[in-house]
Amino acid sequence: MKIAIVAAGSWGTALSLVLNENGHEVCVWARHQSQIDIINQTGMNEKYLKNIKIPKSIQFTSDIKTAVEGAEIILFSVPSQQYQKTLEIFIEGGFIRKEVMLINVSKGIDMNTLETISQITQRLLPEQTFVTLSGPSHAEEVSQKLPTALVSASSSRKAAERVQDLFSNDYIRVYTNPDVVGVEISGALKNIIALGAGISDGLGYGDNAKAALITRGINEIAYLGTAMGATMETFRGLAGVGDLIVTCTSMHSRNRRCGILMGKGYSFEAAVEEIGMVVEGAYTVKSAYDLMIKFDLEMPITTELYKVLYEGKDARVAVNSLMSRQKKHEIDEYAKGFDHWE
Incomplete structure (x- = not known):
């Protein structure tokens, strides 16, 4: 055809x-x-x-x-x-x-x-x-x-x-x-997390930091996706965690490369110019941040990246903000089921 x-x-x-x-x-x-x-x-x-x-x-x-x-x-x-x-x-x-x-x-x-x-x-x-x-x-x-x-x-x-x-x-x-919405939200928001992974690499942080970012990142993607009607299983699959892993770890990813440059001190505008192609994650950060507010969600990685890109917050300070957040259960929404956990 x-x-x-x-x-x-x-x-x-x-x-x-x-x-x-x-x-x-x-x-x-x-x-x-x-x-x-x-x-x-x-x-x-x-x-x-x-x-x-x-x-x-x-x-x-x-x-x-x-x-x-x-x-x-x-x-x-x-x-x-x-x-x-x-x-x-x-x-x-x-x-x-x-x-x-x-x-x-x-x-x-x-x-x-x-x-x-x-x-x-x-x-x-x-x-x-x-x-x-x-x-x-x-x-x-x-x-x-x-x-x-x-x-x-x-x-x-x-x-x-x-x-x-x-x-x-x-x-x-x-x-x-x-699950069209789930696949779309996965594909869009993984670019945000890849920007963050790149910034982490550019700052000189290691594999531990990136693993944490990827893992907590898929949670944020799923929070927004399910709020918009998506199915949780999608985020565990190729479109979800699969696409997130490849985008956060590969130098083929222009979002990650842009983040690396920003972590090394480039302004966002200078980093995009160096990449020479559209960096989708930069736009999705704002869209996701606005959707987070619309659905009254807590998405700390998205929030900090929004502040870095749109409010001029220093990237290293943003990472420190994430690390010093109030202590919490890893799976808060399920914690209430652990009544026997003493």
Whole structure:
């Protein structure tokens, strides 16, 4: 089938390689003709995916009509803060037919509406079939055909399984999950914790600190996710703890790399400029902080990172604030069941 991919960043390009290898016709839309010209001339998307050859069978275009014409699926790989605006352009241009399935692979929460990508889509296109594809996956490794497991989440089992079939091959394994919100919240908030892990590394703290951050981080993700209607099991799986581990420990993670630079003394703006690509966690910190207030939750890691990014708090002082919080039970919500514990 023909599949249109919206945006030619690292993940969109890597997934175009997978779909092309799986025998599909792939057309990638990019906003800037200059980027397309470089790809067509060199056969590579060097800025976003270094040293990876792109087959000539994958088409790149800056014309939306060319990209979506005849496509059965449109895959959006735009930064989360640009998703609504991009989707509106496609809707207003009449480029999304009712029978077309939409797949989203970006990970974030809209800062203005505090909506996940599925919620934005539901509001603008309530009848459209929608799937989110997530999980522990670096574009660099997928483009090198290294073993990767993903999660296909949708309210429609048929749609989730269709995407499972679409991407599965001998190095991509896809699991299905009906918990769309849980998968989305996991993918978005793990970027916050990865920023924190990077800051910890940049400050020179060790593995002990990172293990604590990851473990307490998945708790915060689950607190917010379940408050929004997600299922706890999702946070124990690939989209939850799996994606959190890979993002907090790998140098492929731009969120972690940004945090490392901040821990070494870079301003947030200077760190982002050094990375040269969108750092989703920076925006998600604010979205998650606002959602925390909305749902009246306690999320100390999110709170401290918000203060570092948006209030200028010193990162080392923020870590000290976390370490000196009031002593508590590790699993407060279950502690009342330990009446026999004396």
